[in-house]
Amino acid sequence: MVNQAKFKILEKECTACIKCSLSSTRQNVVFGRGNPNAKLLVIGEAPGQQEDDQGLAFVGRAGKMLDNIFLSVGIDTNKDCYISNIVKCRPPNNRKPFLQEVSECSPWLTEQITMIKPKIIVLAGSTAVQSYLEISEPISKLRGGWITKDSIKCMPIFHPSYLLRNPSKEKGKPKWLTWQDLKKVKRELNSL
Numbered sequence: 623m624v625n626q627a628k629f630k631i632l633e634k635e636c637t638a639c640i641k642c643s644l645s646s647t648r649q650n651v652v653f654g655r656g657n658p659n660a661k662l663l664v665i666g667e668a669p670g671q672q673e674d675d676q677g678l679a680f681v682g683r684a685g686k687m688l689d690n691i692f693l694s695v696g697i698d699t700n701k702d703c704y705i706s707n708i709v710k711c712r713p714p715n716n717r718k719p720f721l722q723e724v725s726e727c728s729p730w731l732t733e734q735i736t737m738i739k740p741k742i743i744v745l746a747g748s749t750a751v752q753s754y755l756e757i758s759e760p761i762s763k764l765r766g767g768w769i770t771k772d773s774i775k776c777m778p779i780f781h782p783s784y785l786l787r788n789p790s791k792e793k794g795k796p797k798w799l800t801w802q803d804l805k806k807v808k809r810e811l812n813s814l
């Protein structure tokens with residue numbers, strides 16, 4: 623079980639972070655949302671506008687897509703997961719975070735992982751996959767295969783924003799593939 627008090631302190635410290643220049647353009651730091659006692663951690667790229675406005679991870683259109691696709695395999699994102707991002711503040715105009723921003727922000731994620739102790743990590747999109755696993759292969763090659771890091775099983779999946787742009791559910795298309803990947807995650811969760 624997460625020490626709730628310590629987790630709250632970490633969140634408070636994170637929300638005061640001014641390590642990089644994203645702190646000067648953000649409305650809110652987006653620490654995460656969901657259940658910090660869950661066995662599953664989902665990591666995305668960075669907050670978008672809705673997330674920046676509300677201070678919560680994945681609450682915009684991509685977040686709704688994420689919620690729905692997880693629900694389709696029986697995973698409730700507020701109950702069965704904790705959701706956070708590689709970078710906790712919104713990059714202007716939703717550009718990809720710079721490498722320096724990623725490296726300055728990474729101690730927050732490391733601390734979150736240390737406290738949550740997830741059994742499974744779902745990495746959504748190439749920024750999450752490449753920065754967390756420190757590899758450069760494209761997401762199209764990596765998705766759907768387990769990669770173990772620090773004894774935690776990690777599953778790369780397409781980013782939900784990509785699924786919004788590719789909405790076909792046809793067999794072999796990105797949405798169908800993601801559904802297969804999440805079925806693997808659900809099976810693994812059930813076996814824990």
Ligand code: URA
Pocket residue numbers: 666667668669670673678679680681682684685707
């Ligand atoms: N995209 C992300 O990667 N993270 C969010 O929190 C929202 C959109």
